[in-house]
Amino acid sequence: MSVHGVLRRTLSALVHRGWSVLRAAGEVTPASPGGYRFRRLGEGARLAFPPGAVFGEQWIEIGEETLVGERVSLSAGMAPGADLGPDGIVRIGRHCSIGRGGHIVGHQSIDIGDHVFTGPYVYITDQNHVYDDPETPIGRQWPRNNPVVIGSGSWLGTGAIILPGTRIGRQCVVAAGAVVRGEFPDHSVIAGVPARVVRRHVPGHGWLPPHLAADGSPGALTTPGLTVLSDGAVTSGTP
Incomplete structure (x- = not known):
């Protein structure tokens, strides 16, 4: 191997080793300074590095052994610094896995049960814009909240969108790309835009x-x- 090749391999190994060290050091765990900001961060839970936007931690609860993947955005409220009251708003259960690039955006109440797994880029929110006034720009109309519940043991496929007011039962499958709103019983397979039950x-x-x-x-x-x-x-x- 040429000198150039040896140098390239050495630099590559150093970069990858350094990135692994950086990722481990950047994780948020119950023992790290970032972990203390959360309302609750259970034993063994961790947020992978690099993170997405995370704010309102004092209203976010994450259960034991739950993994939040890279670049996942977690938020309670519209912006940092707001007082959202005495109760938690975003609650993620035990032994969950939240796929990379996802967004969980809570304003009133989002409850995710235990052993819930999501694919990459899943979006979950309990708030939506309204368009009641046809003369006022939609972005300037006050949004409306509606709690979201995702039952324990469920799986949400890549790119699924969970809209305000949705209640998904236990042990459900949500297909990739589904746009979900409404109530769905336990042990359902949910797919489509808008989403419907396709198996039970x-x-x-x-x-x-x-x-x-x-x-x-x-x-x-x-x-x-x-x-x-x-x-x-x-x-x-x-x-």
Whole structure:
């Protein structure tokens, strides 16, 4: 190998080793100075380096052994320095994994259960702009909040968008790129724009499309308080 090649390999090794050291040193953990700013940062939890925008930490709770990936933005409130009251706003459970480049933006209440995994670039928010006044620029109209709940054990695919007012049940799958708003029962596969239930688990029968009842005949799945219609839409009550 030429002298140039040896030098290049040596420099490359030094850069990668230095970057690994920098990443380890830059992680936010319960023991690091940044960890003390959070309302709660559970044992073994960590925020990877480099981080995204993070502010309002005193209203953010992260459970034990949860990993927040690189360049994930976490925020409570619209801007740093605001007083958001005595209660937590963004709550992420235990043993979760938040994929790189994601955004979790809370203003009123975002509850993410335990063992929730998200792919890269997932966006979760409990606030949206309104357009009630057709003469006022939308960006200048006061936004509206609506709490978000994501049930334990769920998986959110790459690029999924979770909008205000969404309630996702336990052990659900949200497909990549889905735009989700509304209420969805436990053990659902949710996909599309706008998102609908495309599969649901029926004990003893497995995962069925919404147009089939448990015996394989046409029908809608009914759960307490919610009905999955034959086209995958979810409504309150019975068919």
